[in-house]
Amino acid sequence: MRSAVIVFPGSNCDRDMAVALERASGVKAQMVWHKDASLPDGLDVVTIPGGFSFGDYLRCGAIAARSPIMRSVIDFANKGGHVLGVCNGFQVLIESGLLPGALMRNSGLKFVCKDSEIKVTTANSPFTNAYTNGETVTYPIAHHDGNYVADAALVERLNGDDRVAFTYSNNPNGSSADIAGVLSKNRRVLGMMPHPERLNDAELGGTDGSKMFTSLAEALVSA
Amino acid sequence: MKARVYVTLKNGVLDPQGAAVQHALGSLGFDGVDAVRQGKVIELDLTETDASKAEVSVIKMCEKLLANTVIEDFKVEIL
Numbered sequence: 001m002r003s004a005v006i007v008f009p010g011s012n013c014d015r016d017m018a019v020a021l022e023r024a025s026g027v028k029a030q031m032v033w034h035k036d037a038s039l040p041d042g043l044d045v046v047t048i049p050g051g052f053s054f055g056d057y058l059r060c061g062a063i064a065a066r067s068p069i070m071r072s073v074i075d076f077a078n079k080g081g082h083v084l085g086v087c088n089g090f091q092v093l094i095e096s097g098l099l100p101g102a103l104m105r106n107s108g109l110k111f112v113c114k115d116s117e118i119k120v121t122t123a124n125s126p127f128t129n130a131y132t133n134g135e136t137v138t139y140p141i142a143h144h145d146g147n148y149v150a151d152a153a154l155v156e157r158l159n160g161d162d163r164v165a166f167t168y169s170n171n172p173n174g175s176s177a178d179i180a181g182v183l184s185k186n187r188r189v190l191g192m193m194p195h196p197e198r199l200n201d202a203e204l205g206g207t208d209g210s211k212m213f214t215s216l217a218e219a220l221v222s223a
Numbered sequence: 224m225k226a227r228v229y230v231t232l233k234n235g236v237l238d239p240q241g242a243a244v245q246h247a248l249g250s251l252g253f254d255g256v257d258a259v260r261q262g263k264v265i266e267l268d269l270t271e272t273d274a275s276k277a278e279v280s281v282i283k284m285c286e287k288l289l290a291n292t293v294i295e296d297f298k299v300e301i302l
Contacts (some may be wrong), residue, residue: 058288058289059291062288062291066287066288095291100293101293102291102293102294104236104237104239104294105239105240106239107237107239108239109239109240109243147239149236149237149293149294151235174237174239
């Protein structure tokens with residue numbers, strides 16, 4: 001699996017993401033600066049890490065979503081490429097129009113930073129195929145604007161298409177229908193607020209997140 | 224030429240910040256505030272001198288960046 005991590009000013013989970021990708025695939029992830037006009041050739045997956053790109057100015061992820069590299073990322077996704085956005089990366093994917101809905105300020109108004117029980121709602125995706133449907137895992141969450149807003153029609157559509165990837169067991173931020181992560185229509189773009197890349201080493205508290213990266217590595221074995 | 228853009232949450236979108244401001248006003252003794260909605264104001268200095276062209280251009284800016292039209296409405300004033 002050949003992977004890249006997009007780095008914006010203010011990204012702070014980029015290295016954790018790179019370590020998680022390399023551990024699962026055995027191949028070093030390529031770090032790509034946001035001002036680059038194009039992605040490296042031959043990628044299987046592009047990841048957008050967590051952090052506070054551009055200081056969360058205007059709206060979280062809004063400026064990053066309009067940066068030069070994102071045109072290539074959108075193009076990559078539209079051609080069937082796999083894209084993973086975590087936390088701020090989820091916000092960037094929403095702002096870039098690759099995923100539906102919006103992410104607003106947490107309903108409790110506070111930054112929430114804790115381990116959270118997350119339910120894997122569907123194992124039917126390249127990101128979650130190593131899990132079982134309904135399995136619960138612990139992923140860290142750390143965000144101020146993770147309140148996923150979807151109207152009733154969108155929630156119905158996402159559920160109907162089996163596109164809700166993860167839900168919170170104890171909704172920490174007011175998200176519609178407890179949604180923690182959503183898939184694109186072709187199931188190749190995943191955005192999620194929880195951080196699987198931060199729980200990838202027993203020495204650092206657990207390995208619940210590793211399976212997500214092994215799922216991907218198995219689904220995307222490089223030709 | 225200047226433009227002023229008002230970005231506000233759409234009706235029906237819950238506004239946790241507005242609700243907190245409303246609560247704070249109540250605790251300061253300001254009674255009778257039924258609801259608070261928080262938005263933002265963005266001021267732009269433009270080189271364009273034609274008001275209608277400026278308006279068209281600012282509306283495009285709103286649609287592409289300044290507002291998230293999934294949850295926000297915007298209003299443009301040319302000054």
